[in-house]
Structures are given as structure tokens and as C-alpha cells.
Amino acid sequence: MHNFRIWAPAVKSAAVKIDGSITRLRPDHGGWWQVPVHFASHGTDYQFILDGDGYAVPDPRSPWQPQGVHGPSRILDHSAFTWTDQQWQPPSWPEAIVYELHIGTFTPEGTLDAARERIDYLRDLGITHVELLPVAAFPGKHGWGYDGVDLFAPQESYGGPEALKRFVDACHANGLAVLLDVVYNHFGPSGNYVGRFGPYFTSSHHTPWGDAVNLEDAGSHEVRRFFCDNALMWLRDYHFDGLRLDAVHAYMDRSAINFMEQLSIETRALEAETGRQYVLIAESDLNDPRVVSPRNENGYGLDAQWSDDFHHALVTMLTDDRSGYYSDFGSIADLAKSLKQVFVYDGRYSQHRDRIHGRPVANLPAWRFLGYAQNHDQVGNRAGGERLSHLTTPGRARIAAALVLTAPFVPMLFQGEEWAASTPFQYFTDHEDKELGRLVSEGRAKEFAAFGWKPEDVPDPQDSATFERSKLAWQDLQEPGHQEMLAWYKKLIALRRGVPELTDGSLADVEVLFSEEQKWLTMRRGQIFFAFNIAEETVRLSVPTGAKLILASYGGIVVEQDSLSLPSDSVAILRIQEEK
The missing domain is CATH 2.60.40.1180 (Golgi alpha-mannosidase II)
Structure with missing residues (x-):
């Protein structure tokens, strides 16, 4: 038996459809609907019909979407998987070395099981934490993952729920912690049905993706519950060791208890329940130390955040790129300030923003911040997806690596960086909606036309060749130049892990x-x-x-x-x- 339960205050009737059989859900308090179905269990496919319109849609909390984001949901019994990591505890966060990894391009196969075969490589490299780009179900067979719509269901083309558990379990068996990038600031444009169920969005605020996710208006208590339950599921049921929260500056929330603080409180409660430690990392453009300040100091209580100022100062110094937000940087003095004070813009005027930006970090340890020379955004948001090693000399690429791995921050590497991978990491999509795909392709070309790029020279996100071109070429490692760069990274990683003062975080x-x-x-x-x-x-x-x-x-x-x-x-x- 399975009890079907949905939050759908926007409808007047709801039913669940299983193999042609339709069972009406009964209204419950607070906009909830539910009904037990005796013949439904692990592996049963189902859909919901709202207001009797005959159009079947997936469950907003679907744990499994084997036929894609428009297909039926499938019941998943998490207890069916046998874990072997009962004694696992992640490495200490201040001593972490993070490796950002995109499942679809990390291996030729682009699956979790194929990535699992590379765990020995990751362990031998010396990293401590693997950070996966989003794996929540998104439209099509490949993409960056930031267009996810079924946030509780691992992407089927990667291998689905069981493959994800196998990957995490194998990482733990090899001493590697695993972090997951989650997107709570928007839903993807295709396969997004949550708006039919309830007020998941609010027109009170607008973001680059449209109406903001509803974190403060009527009904927001259940929307926040949806996202908190999602976060807890990844930590509890998939044994992730932490989450990276995408673009928290797009959380539009003026509540007395900010959504980030609520998530921090509930994560700490889960730690007490499971006996494991978890880390919450924000991607934040705010330069606001409150994000990672303790709650008893009026902060939100997250554990760490990305530090773009360090990245921007480093890259502009090494490449002379001054486009876009890089126009605010370019001096060695900026880099020096980031090493001492984290934020370059800490209450200082930003020409790019045309306003005062940020505030000082004060007394926080540097391991509250991640430092990096490359990441998926800073590589993939370039028109050609060029890596730092493509933009500058091998000598300067080695300088970047050495600085990242000796700086006071928690270092993060982007897949293939460690051997100066020959392949780019470009922006790619696989939208099944042809009109949406056309708009994405035209929008990408138009975006870079402003920087002088000819439309025909901008890789088409919808062209499968763009995706294939972005896969790591592991055969690079047979070539002396790439071998030498890998050896350099391994020496730096070993140095960081062997010298205590490099991980103490004392600014x-x-x-x-x-x-x-x-x-x-x-x-x-x-x-x-x-x-x-x-x-x-x-x-x-x-x-x-x-x-x-x-x-x-x-x-x-x-x-x-x-x-x-x-x-x-x-x-x-x-x-x-x-x-x-």
C-alpha cells in the first residue's frame, strides 16, 4: 500500500492515475489532498489529474522519473538499497579540497556508474570532497542541470536513484565525501508543473528566470517546507555530506527567519538524528558575511560560501580580461586584499554595479569561503567555454593552481583543471520543446553579439556536438604536458594536506x-x-x-x-x- 499525498491548494479536485485506474484524492487541511491505494508499491508508476481536466501530470515530489520530466512518476522505496557506509564520517571541512564534477561530461558515457569507475583517480589525486553539479531531473538527456523541475528525482539519463546511491556509497568506501548542487531559486522552463498545484511562485519579486520562488507570501510556509524536505532527502536518503545552494542572492525572502536560516536549523537537527555532519555551502553574489555567520551572531548559519572576488582578482591579473564583471578588477592589490580580507568589495564602490557593494568579513575564519581559479560558471559562461589554461600561459596556469591550494580558503577545482584539459566546457541543453530550444539558441548568440562575437561562432547549446565537445578527453593524460600539470597539482594538494597552517583559516x-x-x-x-x-x-x-x-x-x-x-x-x- 502507498499513501498518495500532495499539496494542491490551487485545485478543487485531484485524482491519481495508475495503469488506467483513477482514484480520487480526499481533501485534507491546509490545502493537502491524500488517498491510500492498496495495490501501489515500490516501482508503481502514477500521475495526478487536477480539476478533472484529464491531463495527467507528474508528482511535484516525484522520487523517480524514468520516462523524463513529462512522463509518469514512480514510487521509490529508499529502504530497498543496502548501504555499506554505516561507520562513515566526512573529512573535517577546514581541511577540505573540493572537486566540482558534472556527471554528463566527466566520462565518455556520462553516467553515474561510469563516474564511479573513476573514483580511484579522484582518491589518488588527493581531493576530499566531490561536488556534483545538479542531478535533479531536467528536460532532455543532457544539460548543466540548472533547469531541474522534478527536484526529488535523480536524472534518469545519469542512471536514476539507484546509480546515485551506488556512486555515493562507493565514494564513502574510498574516503571521499560527496556534495550536491541544488537549485532552489527557480525551476526550469520545461516540465515545470508545480504552478498548477499551488503558489510556488510570487509576482511580488522578479528574477532572471521570471516570477520569484515564493518564500515569503501567502502559502510560502509549504513552499519552504517543499525545499527543506528536498534538502533533507538528499542528506538522509542519498547520504550526501552536504549541499551547495545555487545563487542564494536570488532568494527573495524578507521573513523574520530567512529561508537559509531555516534550512540551517533543520540540517543541524538532522545531524543530531543521524549522527553525521553535513555542510551547507552558498553561492552568493551579496558579499554579505551574514550568510556564513553563526545564528547566535545574527547570521544565517551556513557553513561556507563561494568567493568570487578572489576568483575575479586572480583571473583578471593572469589574463587581462576586463569584460563584464571583470571590469571591477585587474590589479595585484585586489588579489592581495582578497587573500587578507576575502571580499575586495566590502563596502566599496563597484563600477560594474554602479553602487556600493558588500561589507567586511570581520572575524570569520577563511575556511568559511571557497577559493578557485575555475568553476563551471566561470568556464561555461564564456562564449567558447574556454578554461584558464586556454586563456593564458602554462606558467600562469601553474601560478593559479599554487595560489588556490596555498590560499587561506577551502580550495575547489573544476573537473579536468588539474591536467589542463584540452576540452572546453560549453553551455549545452537538450530541450525537447523545439520552440524553447530555438529561443535558447538565439538568446545565447544574441548575448555574445554584444561582446563582438559573430552568431555563427557561438556554440549552439541545442547542438549535440556542443555537449560532446565538452566531455573530458581522458586520453590527454597520455601526453607529457598534461602529465606535468597533473603532477604539479598532486604536489600542491599533498603539500596542503601535509601542512597544518595551510588549513587553519586564520586571516x-x-x-x-x-x-x-x-x-x-x-x-x-x-x-x-x-x-x-x-x-x-x-x-x-x-x-x-x-x-x-x-x-x-x-x-x-x-x-x-x-x-x-x-x-x-x-x-x-x-x-x-x-x-x-
């Missing part, structure tokens, strides 16, 4: 010196001394007496007593000997 102990004119920067963190040079000529820098070179991006780097000779586009890491 007060970060010492930074730089020269804008001579284009060098040094950073000291405890006994580790870091230096890079992006000038055209060799520079000689002062270093603490007795410091010994432990990592160098290239030959020709020389340390003599208290000085360092650093060639162009190179980076050196030294260990300062403790005085006896």
Missing part, C-alpha cells in the same frame, strides 16, 4: 607583500612562503633567512640565503626553517 596570520609595477606577490602563512612573478623579466625577492625551496613551477628558480630569483611567469613555495 590574521596571512602576510602579503606585492609590487604593482614589478608584478610580483609574496604570501606567508606560518612556515610556508609563497611567491609569484608575472613580469616579463626575472625578479629578485627577499625571503626569510634559511628558507628552503620545496616546490617550483619550473627550473631556473634559485634561492640564495635571504633572496629568491624568480623567472617570468613562475611560482615558488618555500619552507621557513624554525629557529632553534
